Amino acid sequence: MVEIILFWLFSILGIAGAVGLIFNRNPIYAALSLIINFFSIAGLYLSLRAEFLAVIQILVYAGAIMVLFLFVIMLLNLQTEEKAEKFDAKRGIAFLFGLAFAAEMIYALRSFASEGQTPLAAQFDYGQVEPIGRSLMTSFLFPFEMISVVLLAALIGAIVVARKHTYT
Amino acid sequence: MNSFPFSIAELALSSQYVLPLLILLGAGLLLMLLDAFGAAKFLPWVAGAAFLLSAGVAWTQGAPAGRLAFFGMMETGGIAPIVHAFLCLSGLLTLFFLSDYLDRHDRHISDVYALLVFAVLGMSLMANAHDLIMTFIGLETMSMCLYIFAALFKTELKSNEAGLKYFLLGSFASAFLLYGIALIYGITGTTNFSLLASPERIEIIQSQQTVFYVGAGMLLVGLLFKVSAFPFHFWTPDVYEGTPTPLAGFMATGSKMATFVALGTLMHQLDMFQNTKLLSVVGLASLLTMIYGNIVASRQQNIKRMLAYSSIAHSGYVLLGLCASQSGMEAMLFYMFIYTLMNIGAFGMLGMVEHDYPDTELENWRGMGQKAPLFAVAFSLFLFSLAGIPPLAGFMGKYEIFIAVIREGLLLPAIVGILASIVGVYYYLRVIVVMFFSKSGETSALLPSASRIPLAGAAILVVLVLVLGIFPSLILNPITQALSGLSQATAVLP
Amino acid sequence: MPFLLYTGISAYVPLFLLIIAGIGLGFLLANLSVILGPSRPGIKKGLTYESGMDPVGTGHERFSVKFYLVAMLFILFDIEVVFMYPWAVQFRQLTQEFGMFPFWEMITFVLILFVGYIYMYKKGGLRWA
Numbered sequence: 205m206v207e208i209i210l211f212w213l214f215s216i217l218g219i220a221g222a223v224g225l226i227f228n229r230n231p232i233y234a235a236l237s238l239i240i241n242f243f244s245i246a247g248l249y250l251s252l253r254a255e256f257l258a259v260i261q262i263l264v265y266a267g268a269i270m271v272l273f274l275f276v277i278m279l280l281n282l283q284t285e286e287k288a289e290k291f292d293a294k295r296g297i298a299f300l301f302g303l304a305f306a307a308e309m310i311y312a313l314r315s316f317a318s319e320g321q322t323p324l325a326a327q328f329d330y331g332q333v334e335p336i337g338r339s340l341m342t343s344f345l346f347p348f349e350m351i352s353v354v355l356l357a358a359l360i361g362a363i364v365v366a367r368k369h370t371y372t
Numbered sequence: 373m374n375s376f377p378f379s380i381a382e383l384a385l386s387s388q389y390v391l392p393l394l395i396l397l398g399a400g401l402l403l404m405l406l407d408a409f410g411a412a413k414f415l416p417w418v419a420g421a422a423f424l425l426s427a428g429v430a431w432t433q434g435a436p437a438g439r440l441a442f443f444g445m446m447e448t449g450g451i452a453p454i455v456h457a458f459l460c461l462s463g464l465l466t467l468f469f470l471s472d473y474l475d476r477h478d479r480h481i482s483d484v485y486a487l488l489v490f491a492v493l494g495m496s497l498m499a500n501a502h503d504l505i506m507t508f509i510g511l512e513t514m515s516m517c518l519y520i521f522a523a524l525f526k527t528e529l530k531s532n533e534a535g536l537k538y539f540l541l542g543s544f545a546s547a548f549l550l551y552g553i554a555l556i557y558g559i560t561g562t563t564n565f566s567l568l569a570s571p572e573r574i575e576i577i578q579s580q581q582t583v584f585y586v587g588a589g590m591l592l593v594g595l596l597f598k599v600s601a602f603p604f605h606f607w608t609p610d611v612y613e614g615t616p617t618p619l620a621g622f623m624a625t626g627s628k629m630a631t632f633v634a635l636g637t638l639m640h641q642l643d644m645f646q647n648t649k650l651l652s653v654v655g656l657a658s659l660l661t662m663i664y665g666n667i668v669a670s671r672q673q674n675i676k677r678m679l680a681y682s683s684i685a686h687s688g689y690v691l692l693g694l695c696a697s698q699s700g701m702e703a704m705l706f707y708m709f710i711y712t713l714m715n716i717g718a719f720g721m722l723g724m725v726e727h728d729y730p731d732t733e734l735e736n737w738r739g740m741g742q743k744a745p746l747f748a749v750a751f752s753l754f755l756f757s758l759a760g761i762p763p764l765a766g767f768m769g770k771y772e773i774f775i776a777v778i779r780e781g782l783l784l785p786a787i788v789g790i791l792a793s794i795v796g797v798y799y800y801l802r803v804i805v806v807m808f809f810s811k812s813g814e815t816s817a818l819l820p821s822a823s824r825i826p827l828a829g830a831a832i833l834v835v836l837v838l839v840l841g842i843f844p845s846l847i848l849n850p851i852t853q854a855l856s857g858l859s860q861a862t863a864v865l866p
Numbered sequence: 867m868p869f870l871l872y873t874g875i876s877a878y879v880p881l882f883l884l885i886i887a888g889i890g891l892g893f894l895l896a897n898l899s900v901i902l903g904p905s906r907p908g909i910k911k912g913l914t915y916e917s918g919m920d921p922v923g924t925g926h927e928r929f930s931v932k933f934y935l936v937a938m939l940f941i942l943f944d945i946e947v948v949f950m951y952p953w954a955v956q957f958r959q960l961t962q963e964f965g966m967f968p969f970w971e972m973i974t975f976v977l978i979l980f981v982g983y984i985y986m987y988k989k990g991g992l993r994w995a
Contacts, residue, residue, distance in 0.1 A: 206876045250878055260948055268941040275937045337956030340949065341968045342378055346390075346442035347509050348949065349971070350497060352978040353397065354513050355942050357490050359982045360404070361520040362942070363991050364483045365535070366935040378964060401981045408988035 218244035242266040389441040389448040392430040396493040403486040412482035427460035452500040462626035463492040468829025469618035469720035491517035495630035504563035534614025549594025555587030602660035612680035621719025624683040625712040662688030662792040670799040676732040693773040696780035703776040707769040717833035718754040741808035759800040765840035
């Protein structure tokens with residue numbers, strides 16, 4: 205019972221956040237409603253027993269990525285958006301694609317529900333923190349260490365590209 | 373509980389197998405520290421020594437395929453050592469031209485050397501991965517460095533465009549690759565190459581063919597983007613144009629070699645695209661890539677853009693080679709080695725004179741044959757080799773590819789490829805004609821004012837291109853030897 | 867499975883209640899003073915600086931790009947923490963099986979990134995001026 209209530213709560217909040225993101229003319233408000241969306245998706249992850257994903261969703265997306273979004277908005281000093289342009293062909297095509305995607309998702313989810321399957325993560329211990337920590341430290345040890353190189357390269361990139369250009 | 377084969381001895385052995393990679397990792401860290409503490413003068417030398425040492429260690433480490441390290445993550449036998457050595461070589465050759473180029477443009481960006489080492493590390497991780505996760509991490513490491521190379525001259529508009537374009541499109545392609553991996557993992561429950569090739573997994577794959585096709589197709593899209601094959605080529609000329617020239621040469625050779633090896637492993641060792649329509653998709657892409665690259669290259673007025681389009685065309689030849697089975701892998705490695713030599717040579721020499729003959733416009737090269745005869749002759753040599761004119765190394769590369777394809781019975785694609793490369797001869801020769809057969813009436817100096825190191829690099833490359841054209845077996849034999857163990861290579865997990 | 871500690875999303879209900887209570891308290895306190903306190907607005911009271919300069923321009927000033935660099939560096943080290951989190955959760959279990967090895971694994975990872983930190987510091991990535 206509690207799960208169903210929470211599911212509806214998070215779903216409605218998530219959709220409300222997404223709608224707010226699109227319809228807010230002020231970019232900062234739009235970014236902030238995206239945070240609501242991120243949090244409610246984290247809640248949905250929890251109800252799917254993907255605890256690690258839920259934590260990462262809040263730690264990385266609602267935390268770090270959001271900071272970047274807000275900084276970009278403030279960096280470019282975006283003002284409240286003017287009224288949208290007219291409904292042209294490009295928007296029409298985008299609208300059609302959106303509809304097609306929505307139809308596809310509804311179809312997929314309905315067929316999924318009718319088969320009576322439970323999500324994979326609920327059957328196993330996939331999304332939980334312990335098995336992930338375990339794999340990282342044992343079988344995925346080498347990839348884990350090598351990820352530090354990706355981070356280092358990104359760090360050098362941030363310094364090279366964003367630093368004031370003093371070629372010493 | 374403690375069923376995992378996890379012992380210090382095992383780890384020590386694994387570390388020994390991946391020692392060439394660890395050398396590069398250590399060298400990259402050392403370069404960052406040296407750079408941070410202001411020892412910028414030594415950086416190219418340290419990087420060069422690291423490449424030499426790493427390649428040397430790898431070369432002596434030959435072993436039959438299936439010698440896996442770190443619980444089936446990395447392949448360290450078979451072609452892995454030789455591929456690693458080739459990749460190190462492409463980094464080393466780039467170094468010859470890089471620091472002179474940066475000095476000349478008055479941009480002493482000492483951070484590139486660590487990035488160059490990390491890029492080669494990423495390439496090697498990707499090419500010699502034995503697990504899709506490792507492939508992805510290698511590809512990301514490599515791409516991250518290449519994005520930064522593209523955006524290196526950040527005050528220049530062209531470089532900004534290149535960096536942004538490459539970053540956005542490249543991350544999009546990486547996302548495709550990752551989604552493909554996720555789908556494959558979703559149906560098989562593993563990302564390990566050995567497990568994916570096991571009979572039980574193949575059974576699962578056959579029962580879930582649609583999802584598997586979509587997954588493998590997305591994987592293919594991600595990889596084809598990196599080698600700039602036909603439908604995913606459009607970023608190439610703009611990105612290469614904005615990238616510092618020697619690094620553009622590196623991008624066109626090292627990253628493509630790594631991606632081709634990864635692709636070849638998926639195709640041949642894993643049969644990922646066999647028995648499916650995807651193999652013919654690769655073939656079709658290769659034909660279109662050759663035709664498109666060569667035709668558009670012949671319309672370019674800028675030498676750098678021309679070389680960028682020609683690199684698209686060369687990707688087409690190699691892809692065609694990959695469609696031929698085992699012998700195609702051999703031809704591919706040989707071709708990519710030769711291509712590394714001549715393309716880094718061409719881009720490097722282009723970079724040498726870029727400052728004096730601005731913007732690499734063909735128009736500005738008028739009469740180069742009189743102004744700097746020795747330079748012009750050496751540059752023409754690389755162009756002849758790229759065009760595939762005997763007795764230069766490029767001819768032997770093309771010959772191996774087309775023979776492998778014809779042996780496979782793919783006569784028609786081979787003919788298309790040969791015709792396309794004949795178109796290619798036209799635009800390489802056009803540059804030579806402009807250099808030698810148009811008057812400029814200016815003073816002559818044998819060579820452009822370049823420092824000794826890039827000249828030495830160019831000289832080494834000229835010699836190699838000449839020698840390998842006559843004695844291709846110097847490189848072909850080790851490749852064949854390394855590949856010969858591959859057929860019985862569906863390795864066993866520890 | 868020994869690490870299936872999961873008991874369902876109901877286990878998080880107290881957490882959700884805490885979040886709701888936090889948000890609710892914030893709203894309550896912010897609006898309580900408006901409701902309860904006296905409100906007599908005037909022109910002078912509405913000024914930003916009562917007897918200072920009149921403010922010019924918008925309140926949204928454009929950011930300098932160097933803040934953005936800090937934000938990017940923050941993300942990188944945030945990702946590092948992401949890897950520490952499952953490691954820390956599983957640490958006790960792992961040390962019982964493999965001794966101190968998991969500890970050294972993480973130390974290696976952190977040391978590699980520490981080189982990046984030194985590099986960043988010496989290159990002036992954290993300098994404001």
